[in-house]
Amino acid sequence: MGVGFAPAAWALESSQLLVLDRERSLVSRARDGEQDAFRAVFDHFGKTVHRLVWDLVRDDAAADEVTQETFVRAFARIDSIRDDERLAPWLFGIARNVAFEHLRTRGRSPLRPQEEANEAAGPGTPESSLLGREVESAVQTALGQLSPDRRAALLLRVDHGLPYEQIAESLGWSLSKAKVEVHRARKVLRGLLSPHLEDHRDL
Amino acid sequence: MTCDWEPLEALALGELDGAALPALQRHLQACEPCTSELRLLRQERQLLRARQTPPMPRGLWRSVLARTPARPIRGGRAWMQPLALAAALALAVLVGHPAAKVTPGGSCGGPSRQGDEIRLAESDFNACLVATPSGEAALYSCCF
Numbered sequence: 001m002g003v004g005f006a007p008a009a010w011a012l013e014s015s016q017l018l019v020l021d022r023e024r025s026l027v028s029r030a031r032d033g034e035q036d037a038f039r040a041v042f043d044h045f046g047k048t049v050h051r052l053v054w055d056l057v058r059d060d061a062a063a064d065e066v067t068q069e070t071f072v073r074a075f076a077r078i079d080s081i082r083d084d085e086r087l088a089p090w091l092f093g094i095a096r097n098v099a100f101e102h103l104r105t106r107g108r109s110p111l112r113p114q115e116e117a118n119e120a121a122g123p124g125t126p127e128s129s130l131l132g133r134e135v136e137s138a139v140q141t142a143l144g145q146l147s148p149d150r151r152a153a154l155l156l157r158v159d160h161g162l163p164y165e166q167i168a169e170s171l172g173w174s175l176s177k178a179k180v181e182v183h184r185a186r187k188v189l190r191g192l193l194s195p196h197l198e199d200h201r202d203l
Numbered sequence: 204m205t206c207d208w209e210p211l212e213a214l215a216l217g218e219l220d221g222a223a224l225p226a227l228q229r230h231l232q233a234c235e236p237c238t239s240e241l242r243l244l245r246q247e248r249q250l251l252r253a254r255q256t257p258p259m260p261r262g263l264w265r266s267v268l269a270r271t272p273a274r275p276i277r278g279g280r281a282w283m284q285p286l287a288l289a290a291a292l293a294l295a296v297l298v299g300h301p302a303a304k305v306t307p308g309g310s311c312g313g314p315s316r317q318g319d320e321i322r323l324a325e326s327d328f329n330a331c332l333v334a335t336p337s338g339e340a341a342l343y344s345c346c347f
Contacts, residue, residue: 033274042264050259060257067259071267130253139254158251161216190243197246 023087030078038075041087046071048088048160049095055155056099056148066102070095089166096152096171103148135196142192146185153178154185204230206237215244 029037049070054063074094081090131139143151149171156162156170168178190197210227213219219227231238 035268035273038268038271039264042267046263047259050263051256054256063257064260064263068263068266068270072270075267075271130255131250135250136254139250155251157212158216158248161218186247189247193247193250196250197243 020086024083027078027081027087030075041074041091042071045088045091049091052092052152052155052160053095053099055143055159056096056152057102058144062102062106066095066098069098073098086166086169088160088162089169092156092160092162092166092170093172096149100148138193138196142189145192146188150181150185153181154189157182206230206234208240211237211241212244215241215248 026037026040030041046067050063050067053066053070054060057063057066070091074091077094081087143155146154153167153171153173156167157164162170164175164178164182167173167182168175171178173181204226210219210223214224214227231241
C-alpha cells in the first residue's frame with residue numbers, strides 16, 4: 001500500500017509531476033479553508049498514515065488515536081507547509097512526532113528495541129494473512145526488534161515507497177543517515193528472517 | 204556498469220524504468236551477486252508489504268472533522284458567501300426544502316462553527332447538502 005511518490009531524481013516523470021501539481025493545488029485549497037480539500041487529503045493518506053502509526057505504536061487503540069491527532073494537527077498547521085514541501089513527508093513527520101509523544105506518555109522509551117520485541121508478534125488474525133501464520137508472526141517479531149525510528153525508516157522506504165530524501169525530511173535526519181538506517185534495518189531483518197527469505201525465494 | 208545497490212533497490216521497489224533499466228538488466232545478466240541481492244530485495248518487499256496491520260476504523264474522518272474548527276474562507280471567495288447563502292435559501296424556498304431553515308456556515312467549507320452538525324452530516328455523505336461556499340449547487344463529490 002505505498003503512496004507511490006517520486007523514487008529518485010533520475011526517475012521523475014511527467015505522471016509524478018502531475019501528482020506534485022495536484023498536491024500543491026490541494027494544499028492551496030486547504031489553506032483557503034475548503035473542507036473538501038481536507039477530506040481529499042484524509043482520503044488519500046489516512047490508511048497509509050494509520051498503517052505507519054500502527055507500526056510505530058503497535059497498539060490498535062493507540063494507532064487510531066495517534067492517527068486522529070495527526071490529521072487534527074496537520075489541518076491546524078496547514079498554513080505552515082512550505083510551497084516546495086511534499087505532503088507525504090510532512091504528514092509522516094507529524095505522525096512520527098505524535099506517535100513518539102504517545103510512546104513517551106505510555107512511560108516507555110521509544111528507543112528500546114528489545115522491549116518492542118517482547119510485545120505480541122503482530123495484529124489481528126494471522127489466519128487471514130497473505131503470508132501464513134508462521135511467516136506473518138516472524139515478520140512482525142523481526143520488525144519489533146528494530147527501534148521505532150529505524151523501523152519507520154525501513155517501512156517508509158519499502159512499504160510506503162518514499163524516496164530517501166523524503167524519509168530524511170519525515171524523520172528530521174540527513175540524507176546519509178536515512179540511507180544508513182535503512183541499510184542497518186535491512187541487515188537486522190535479513191538475519192532474523194533468513195529461513196523465511198529462503199522459503200520465499202519464488203515470490 | 205559497476206555494482207550499485209540504489210538502482211537495484213529502485214528496481215525491486217518497482218521504481219526504475221526509462222533509460223536506466225536496459226543497462227541494469229544487462230549488468231544483472233553477468234553479475235550473480237547483484238542478481239542475488241535483487242532477489243532478496245524483492246522477497247523483503249513482498250514480506251513487508253503483504254504483512255497485516257489493523258484496518259483504519261470507519262468513522263475516523265468524522266472524529267477528525269469534529270475536532271477541526273472550520274476555517275475562514277480566504278481570498279476572493281469570501282465575498283461570495285452571502286451570495287451562495289442567498290442562492291441556497293432562494294432555491295430551498297422555491298422547492299420547499301427544509302434547508303430554508305438552515306443557519307449560515309453549515310455547508311461544505313463554511314466559516315462558522317454554527318454549522319458543525321451539518322458539516323458532520325455532509326462528511327458522512329461526502330457531499331455538500333446545501334451549497335458550496337463558491338455558490339455551486341449541491342451535491343458534489345470530493346476527489347483527490
